Amino acid sequence: GRSDNGLVALYFDFGRYLLISSSRPGCRLPANLQGLWNRDMTPPWGSKYTVNINTEMNYWPAESCGLSDCEEPLFA
Numbered sequence: 001g002r003s004d005n006g007l008v009a010l011y012f013d014f015g016r017y018l019l020i021s022s023s024r025p026g027c028r029l030p031a032n033l034q035g036l037w038n039r040d041m042t043p044p045w046g047s048k049y050t051v052n053i054n055t056e057m058n059y060w061p062a063e064s065c066g067l068s069d070c071e072e073p074l075f076a
Contacts, residue, residue, distance in 0.1 A: 016065055019058070023070045030074040031058040 022031040033054055034047040049055070055074070062071050 015061055016067065019061060019065075019067055019070050023058070023073045025069050025072045027073040030055070 018035075019031065022035050030049070032047055032049050033045050034043050038047055059071060059074060062068055
């Protein structure tokens with residue numbers, strides 16, 4: 001089928017929004033598995049901070065999308 005460039009741009013912007021919302025300068029903690037919007041009292045995987053691919057995947061777009069400031073909570 002045909003590609004929808006508008007949809008691709010929307011997903012790209014949504015990904016940027018998620019990173020900015022969950023990890024920006026001044027935040028005490030970096031982005032985790034479910035984020036602060038999790039509705040469950042006992043979230044899947046404990047909404048943990050992990051030292052595996054999950055952390056890396058949260059921050060993959062930071063440098064290439066001009067969001068290097070969003071890495072500050074990860075390294076603080």
